[in-house]
Every structure is written in C-alpha cells, then in structure tokens.
Amino acid sequence: MAKKLGEMAFNRGAINWFPGHMAAATRAIKERLKLADLVLEVRDARIPLSSANADLQSILSQKRRIIVLNKKDLTNSNLIQKWTQHFDQHKHCSHFAHAHNKNNINKEKLKRATVGPLPGVTQDIAGFKIANRPSIYVLDTPGILVPNIPDIDTGLKLSLTGAIKDSIVGEDRVAQYLLAILNTHRIPLHWKDLESKGHEDSAHMFSEGRTGDGSEVSPHQKKKKKNVKSNRMINTEDHTIEVKKALFRTFSGFEGNLENEDDLEHLIESQLIALQKAFRVPPNSGEVGRNKVSKKLVHLYRIGNLGHYILDSIPNGTSRGAIV
Numbered sequence: 001m002a003k004k005l006g007e008m009a010f011n012r013g014a015i016n017w018f019p020g021h022m023a024a025a026t027r028a029i030k031e032r033l034k035l036a037d038l039v040l041e042v043r044d045a046r047i048p049l050s051s052a053n054a055d056l057q058s059i060l061s062q063k064r065r066i067i068v069l070n071k072k073d074l075t076n077s078n079l080i081q082k083w084t085q086h087f088d089q090h091k092h093c094s095h096f097a098h099a100h101n102k103n104n105i106n107k108e109k110l111k112r113a114t115v116g117p118l119p120g121v122t123q124d125i126a127g128f129k130i131a132n133r134p135s136i137y138v139l140d141t142p143g144i145l146v147p148n149i150p151d152i153d154t155g156l157k158l159s160l161t162g163a164i165k166d167s168i169v170g171e172d173r174v175a176q177y178l179l180a181i182l183n184t185h186r187i188p189l190h191w192k193d194l195e196s197k198g199h200e201d202s203a204h205m206f207s208e209g210r211t212g213d214g215s216e217v218s219p220h221q222k223k224k225k226k227n228v229k230s231n232r233m234i235n236t237e238d239h240t241i242e243v244k245k246a247l248f249r250t251f252s253g254f255e256g257n258l259e260n261e262d263d264l265e266h267l268i269e270s271q272l273i274a275l276q277k278a279f280r281v282p283p284n285s286g287e288v289g290r291n292k293v294s295k296k297l298v299h300l301y302r303i304g305n306l307g308h309y310i311l312d313s314i315p316n317g318t319s320r321g322a323i324v
Contacts, residue, residue, distance in 0.1 A: 175294035
C-alpha cells in the first residue's frame with residue numbers, strides 16, 4: 001500500500017526543505033556529540049522510522065542512545081509493544097513517551113526549553129543544568145531533517161505529522177494523502193453508527209458553564225476563558241462528527257476498486273467536495289475553500305480526532321501502519 005500511495009498522480013516530485021538553521025544545527029550537533037555521554041534521539045511515535053535522521057544515524061549508533069518516541073498518545077497503542085520488540089531486536093533502547101504528560105517526562109526540570117507544535121521553534125543549541133550531585137547537563141538541539149527527502153512516501157508522512165510546514169508540500173496534497181490512508185484501511189466503515197446517532201450528548205458534555213444563548217455565565221476572566229475554550233471544543237466535536245459521517249457516506253457509496261489509482265482518486269475528490277459541507281465552507285469558494293477544507297481535515301487528524309496512527313510498517317514484519 002505504501003508504494004502505491006507514493007506513486008499516485010498527486011504525489012509528484014521530491015520534497016526539499018532545509019532551512020538555514022538546520023544546516024548550522026547539523027554541524028553543531030556533530031561537534032557537540034563528542035561531549036555527550038548519553039543521547040536522547042527524539043522521534044515521532046507515529047512514524048518511528050520515517051522521523052529518524054539518516055544522516056546522523058552512523059554517528060548516533062556509536063553513542064549510548066535512547067530512542068524516545070514522542071506523541072505516544074496519538075499512536076495505535078496495540079502496536080507499541082511490537083515496535084518496542086523491533087527496537088530490542090536491533091539492540092536499540094527505546095521508550096514511548098507523551099511529552100505533555102508529567103508522568104512520562106519531568107517537564108519542570110526542562111521548563112526553560114522552548115517547544116511548539118510546529119517545526120522550527122528551536123533554532124539553536126541550548127544548555128541546561130538539571131542536577132547537581134552529580135552535575136548533569138542537557139543540550140537541547142533543534143529538530144533537523146535531511147537536506148533532501150527523495151522518498152515521496154516518507155516526505156508525505158513527515159508532512160502529515162507536521163514535521164514539514166504545510167505550505168512546502170501543499171495543504172491539498174497532504175489532505176489527499178490522509179484520505180488515501182483512511183480509505184485504503186477502510187476506516188470510514190468504522191463510523192457507520194454515527195449515521196444513526198446524534199451528537200447532542202458530546203456537545204452537552206463540553207457546554208457546561210454556558211447559558212442557553214451561549215453567553216458567559218460569569219464576568220470573571222477565568223471563567224470567560226474556560227467558556228471560550230468549551231465553545232471551541234464544541235465546534236471541533238461538531239466538525240469531527242460531521243466529517244466522519246461525510247466520509248462514511250462517500251465511502252459506503254463507492255463502487256470502484258480501491259486498488260485502482262484512478263478510482264481511488266475519484267473517491268478522494270468526492271470526499272473533499274462532501275467535506276466542504278461538513279466544515280460549512282461555501283461550495284463556490286474555489287481554491288480558497290478547498291485549502292480551508294484541507295487544513296481543517298489535517299488538523300483533526302493531528303489532534304487525534306480521526307484515529308490514532310502508526311504510519312510506518314515494521315520492517316520484515318506482519319504489522320503494517322494501522323489506526324484505532
């Protein structure tokens with residue numbers, strides 16, 4: 001399936017994205033590695049192999065290393081043990097983590113390190129002392145990619161998970177890739193029950209603390225912020241349910257062959273059109289509306305509302321990328 005998706009008509013051309021700070025950081029990391037007793041190589045748990053920097057692997061393999069697979073909360077939990085076994089078989093120490101969970105990371109020790117949901121936040125190597133007896137220092141480095149990603153499938157995985165800025169690859173292409181994954185795994189069929197259910201219960205769950213007309217129940221700033229957040233959650237929940245319904249309807253009505261490239265592209269196109277209504281985007285909004293739909297769809301995936309993926313397949317294994 002991975003090869004097929006990489007060869008689809010909308011996946012043309014190599015992906016090149018290597019900001020200047022990454023080139024400088026790569027050189028600096030190679031120098032600083034000489035000082036390190038232990039390396040924490042942080043990868044994306046959704047793409048345990050695709051998120052590895054191939055240019056640094058030969059150097060990293062010579063150091064004591066723990067491969068930290070972050071964003072565990074967005075992965076298929078049923079496959080974590082199999083991936084752990086895979087790394088064990090290759091004599092790699094690995095650990096799946098959720099960086100926003102204090103039980104996984106002692107964030108307070110590294111509270112001065114700046115992080116963000118998009119690439120390019122950390123652009124220089126910074127040092128932090130985290131212990132006195134013995135003295136332990138952490139060097140926080142930027143996340144870096146290889147200069148050129150010739151493998152289209154790897155490039156699209158990096159794009160879908162947010163490692164590459166959407167504008168580099170194109171929001172529409174990333175959304176098409178996501179839909180191709182959902183369809184080839186027949187995931188829309190999992191959402192059949194939503195057709196017969198309303199979503200009043202889920203909306204009510206997020207609406208506590210608001211009056212019937214949606215206004216804040218308290219003038220205090222703290223409660224206002226809480227209510228605004230609740231309102232956003234309601235909108236996200238509404239969109240998620242409508243998106244799942246739209247994808248189920250279009251998939252269940254599909255009479256083509258998922259193994260046929262043209263048929264799959266026709267299905268994806270019909271789904272993008274249906275999603276305009278789900279996201280309340282005017283049907284005559286053209287390319288602007290299309291991009292808006294693509295951005296919203298990819299966002300729902302990235303926050304885990306469309307399922308939890310491990311997109312990479314275990315080499316020489318039977319476990320493929322999957323979703324729950």
